[in-house]
Amino acid sequence: MHSSPVKFLIVIDSGGSMVARLFDAKRLHVIDMDASTEDVVATTDGIVPAHSGAAPEWDQALAGHSAAERAAAQVYTLEV
Numbered sequence: 579m580h581s582s583p584v585k586f587l588i589v590i591d592s593g594g595s596m597v598a599r600l601f602d603a604k605r606l607h608v609i610d611m612d613a614s615t616e617d618v619v620a621t622t623d624g625i626v627p628a629h630s631g632a633a634p635e636w637d638q639a640l641a642g643h644s645a646a647e648r649a650a651a652q653v654y655t656l657e658v
Contacts, residue, residue, distance in 0.1 A: 581608060583658045587621060588631060589613045590643060590651040593607070627652035636642045 582602035585657025589598050596613035611618065631640055640648050 580593070584608055585656055587618070587654040587656060588636075588640070588651050589618070589622075589627070589630060589654070590640070591647045592643065598641075602640055605635065605641060610621065618634055625654050625656070627654050629653070633657050 582585075582604070585603040586601040586605065587598055589596055589599070591597075596616045598611050598613040598615075600608040600610070602608055613622075621622070629649065629651065630636070630653050631643070631648040632645065632651045636648065
């Protein structure tokens with residue numbers, strides 16, 4: 579099965595721990611991982627995040643998170 583490339587990486591609080599949630603260009607969930615891993619740090623290095631997790635386009639993808647978690651989320655747009 580072929581998956582779409584990751585376009586967005588969102589660092590968000592999930593029940594007290596920070597998680598990196600990865601999504602494709604259609605905002606479909608790809609995978610979650612611990613936000614403190616070297617892979618996440620390396621991937622986001624040099625990219626300025628937006629704090630747009632509370633924006634309407636993320637409603638479905640981040641539905642399990644509180645409004646406060648979404649507002650504080652760091653949304654990274656990756657080069658594909």
